[in-house]
Amino acid sequence: MNTADGTPLKIVAFCCRYCSYAAADLAGVLRLRYPAETRIVQIPCTGRLDTLEVLHAFEHGADGVMVAGCLEGDCHFQEGNLNARRRVEHIKQLILQIGLEPERVEMFNLSSAMARQFADAATSMTQRIIDLGPNPLRVADRDQMNQMIEKPAG
Amino acid sequence: MIVAEQKPLEEIKGLINEANKVLVVGCGTCVTVCFAGGDKEAGILATSLRMNTKLEGAPKDVTHLTVQRQCEWEYIDPLRDQIGEVDAVVSLGCGIGVQALAERYPEAIIVPGLNTSFLGLPIEQGVWEERCAACGECILGLTGGICPIARCAKQLLNGPCGGSQNGLCEINPETPCAWQLIYEKLAAQNRLHLLMEIQPARNWSTGRDGGPRKITREDLRLVKKEAE
Numbered sequence: 001m002n003t004a005d006g007t008p009l010k011i012v013a014f015c016c017r018y019c020s021y022a023a024a025d026l027a028g029v030l031r032l033r034y035p036a037e038t039r040i041v042q043i044p045c046t047g048r049l050d051t052l053e054v055l056h057a058f059e060h061g062a063d064g065v066m067v068a069g070c071l072e073g074d075c076h077f078q079e080g081n082l083n084a085r086r087r088v089e090h091i092k093q094l095i096l097q098i099g100l101e102p103e104r105v106e107m108f109n110l111s112s113a114m115a116r117q118f119a120d121a122a123t124s125m126t127q128r129i130i131d132l133g134p135n136p137l138r139v140a141d142r143d144q145m146n147q148m149i150e151k152p153a154g
Numbered sequence: 155m156i157v158a159e160q161k162p163l164e165e166i167k168g169l170i171n172e173a174n175k176v177l178v179v180g181c182g183t184c185v186t187v188c189f190a191g192g193d194k195e196a197g198i199l200a201t202s203l204r205m206n207t208k209l210e211g212a213p214k215d216v217t218h219l220t221v222q223r224q225c226e227w228e229y230i231d232p233l234r235d236q237i238g239e240v241d242a243v244v245s246l247g248c249g250i251g252v253q254a255l256a257e258r259y260p261e262a263i264i265v266p267g268l269n270t271s272f273l274g275l276p277i278e279q280g281v282w283e284e285r286c287a288a289c290g291e292c293i294l295g296l297t298g299g300i301c302p303i304a305r306c307a308k309q310l311l312n313g314p315c316g317g318s319q320n321g322l323c324e325i326n327p328e329t330p331c332a333w334q335l336i337y338e339k340l341a342a343q344n345r346l347h348l349l350m351e352i353q354p355a356r357n358w359s360t361g362r363d364g365g366p367r368k369i370t371r372e373d374l375r376l377v378k379k380e381a382e
Binding site: 136 | 162194198201204210
């Protein structure tokens, strides 16, 4: 899927190995379709989610970031997913200060059996990013590159 | 420990607006423990500045590193080369760290990335409270280990005042009255007789009122070699 201006999308999904990573796996087994632009990164628990890694994802061109943890109350480590939800709220504030839309990062809660819901979450996140447009940092990179091509140094 | 908070990104950006190459220096001691200026926060600030300035069309080259303590020469002396290569340094140390860098590298532009808040402790994860005012004459032995200088809004030596209501201070319904805490602690220890002694007016010159303070320990100073 592309944005309105034809830019291919990159959405990084940080998935807990105990639930949403398994849900994504099950979605594959069940041949459920979800956008191929979703790049899944397995993490041991969403409580392990690192603010800096999310910022690096955006800095290196991700258009959106999904964080998918266990259903509330079902965390393998008791409350990692609850900590992650608060951290995602903090990241929204950070990227707003930076100049990105806070909607580019979102927290989801899924069990390992919720393959359909994982596919739906990936699809809705992708649609949200299509509506928002590509990461402005990538657009800035592209514009800079175009300028260099148009006005070669020397 | 020293407790600090990071300044808003806009304010930090304003302090370095003339610089193209910027170094963010974190500190691995107090401000790491209070999640304000450690290696993680230095990385987040450097990344945020890179992204923000790129979005605004004037990208800055921002890198970061962290030293174990910004408040000791031996830890900041090795930074000479890195500081020499940049236009400005954002210190994520407390006010002491910022001044240590500024003193050691007088030619460099060193700006603070934190507001140094107080001397305190985390009463739970994510919540810090002031505990010490560094007044220079500790009376915790008389007050059950609860400091009325740091924790009483009026710094009373013979409290509580009339603003103590239901164990809370009149300045803020979330602030416990330090003198109520002192009374309860001493009552529980059966040491209320300590409160019968009226504390005389205090000599505040040991604190900030006496101007900048300095401690010299001749027994610890290194012998300076006579010039040959």
